[in-house]
Amino acid sequence: MPEAQPTPALPTIGILGAGKVGTVLSRLLLAAGYRVLIAGSGSPTKIALIIDVLAPGAVPLSADEVARDADIVILALPLGKYRSIPAEQLAGKLVIDAMNYWWEIDGHRADLSDPRTSTSELIQSFLPDSRVVKAFNHMGYHDLDEGPRPEGTPGRKAIGIAGDYDADLTAAAALVNAAGFDPVRVGTLRDSILLEPGSELFGANLPAEGVQDAATRFPETARGREVAAARADADEDEDEDAA
Numbered sequence: 493m494p495e496a497q498p499t500p501a502l503p504t505i506g507i508l509g510a511g512k513v514g515t516v517l518s519r520l521l522l523a524a525g526y527r528v529l530i531a532g533s534g535s536p537t538k539i540a541l542i543i544d545v546l547a548p549g550a551v552p553l554s555a556d557e558v559a560r561d562a563d564i565v566i567l568a569l570p571l572g573k574y575r576s577i578p579a580e581q582l583a584g585k586l587v588i589d590a591m592n593y594w595w596e597i598d599g600h601r602a603d604l605s606d607p608r609t610s611t612s613e614l615i616q617s618f619l620p621d622s623r624v625v626k627a628f629n630h631m632g633y634h635d636l637d638e639g640p641r642p643e644g645t646p647g648r649k650a651i652g653i654a655g656d657y658d659a660d661l662t663a664a665a666a667l668v669n670a671a672g673f674d675p676v677r678v679g680t681l682r683d684s685i686l687l688e689p690g691s692e693l694f695g696a697n698l699p700a701e702g703v704q705d706a707a708t709r710f711p712e713t714a715r716g717r718e719v720a721a722a723r724a725d726a727d728e729d730e731d732e733d734a735a
């Protein structure tokens with residue numbers, strides 16, 4: 493009889509951002525058996541109490557330590573602060589971008605609201621040595637908190653994920669599933685704009701079919717047409733420059 497293979501250990505998850513989404517995701521992933529490291533913007537002692545109450549079992553560390561010690565890192569901080577993400581420590585890692593542009597928090601920022609570029613593409617450019625997948629961004633934190641169900645439960649809610657590499661999407665899908673949601677692949681990092689604020693899917697708390705349908709409809713929506721037009725203009729400008 494062949495020897496039983498040990499179950500491969502679950503990856504350690506790092507979460508940058510100890511606010512509403514960061515603490516909910518910590519709870520969900522701890523419940524699924526993952527080791528979770530978490531950081532706010534400052535010293536770990538500043539978040540120790542809140543983590544004790546909201547996500548007991550998660551390990552508060554500095555952002556540098558979380559980025560260095562985790563296998564997969566979830567970005568759950570305000571998007572406008574993306575330049576404070578410890579890029580060097582994230583080299584070689586899968587990074588899950590759960591962030592959104594919210595002008596009330598981030599201020600009016602042309603770089604974060606340009607329809608030619610998804611914000612996850614921007615994060616990918618800032619983290620050139622990491623691989624970025626968009627996930628966990630479109631569902632409100634209350635729905636994330638209340639929605640988890642075991643795989644196979646009828647009506648289980650779904651989370652759209654987008655990225656450029658199959659293996660990374662598979663890893664992100666496993667996390668989404670472990671957190672209690674059906675993962676739905678909606679395209680590449682460039683396509684992830686359809687998960688952002690301004691799209692039908694932003695705020696969606698739907699089962700997989702609903703997420704898939706809304707993703708398919710995106711090009712026909714006002715936002716979809718705006719994005720397509722801006723990208724076509726940019727491609728034309730590029731062609732003229734090259735000629």
Ligand SMILES: NC(=O)c1ccc[n+]([C@@H]2O[C@H](COP(=O)([O-])OP(=O)(O)OC[C@H]3O[C@@H](n4cnc5c(N)ncnc54)[C@H](OP(=O)(O)O)[C@@H]3O)[C@@H](O)[C@H]2O)c1
Nearest residue numbers: 509510511512513532533568569571576591592629632633
């Ligand atoms: N709220 C939602 O329902 C929801 C749902 C999906 C996705 N999101 C997205 O998730 C992100 C976080 O939203 P939130 O509502 O959780 O915000 P939040 O409650 O204000 O929490 C933000 C957290 O990020 C921390 N932070 C700031 N800069 C950091 C850095 N450089 N490194 C590590 N942590 C840092 C903050 O720490 P300090 O307190 O020390 O500054 C705080 O703990 C946003 O991009 C948002 O668009 C939100």
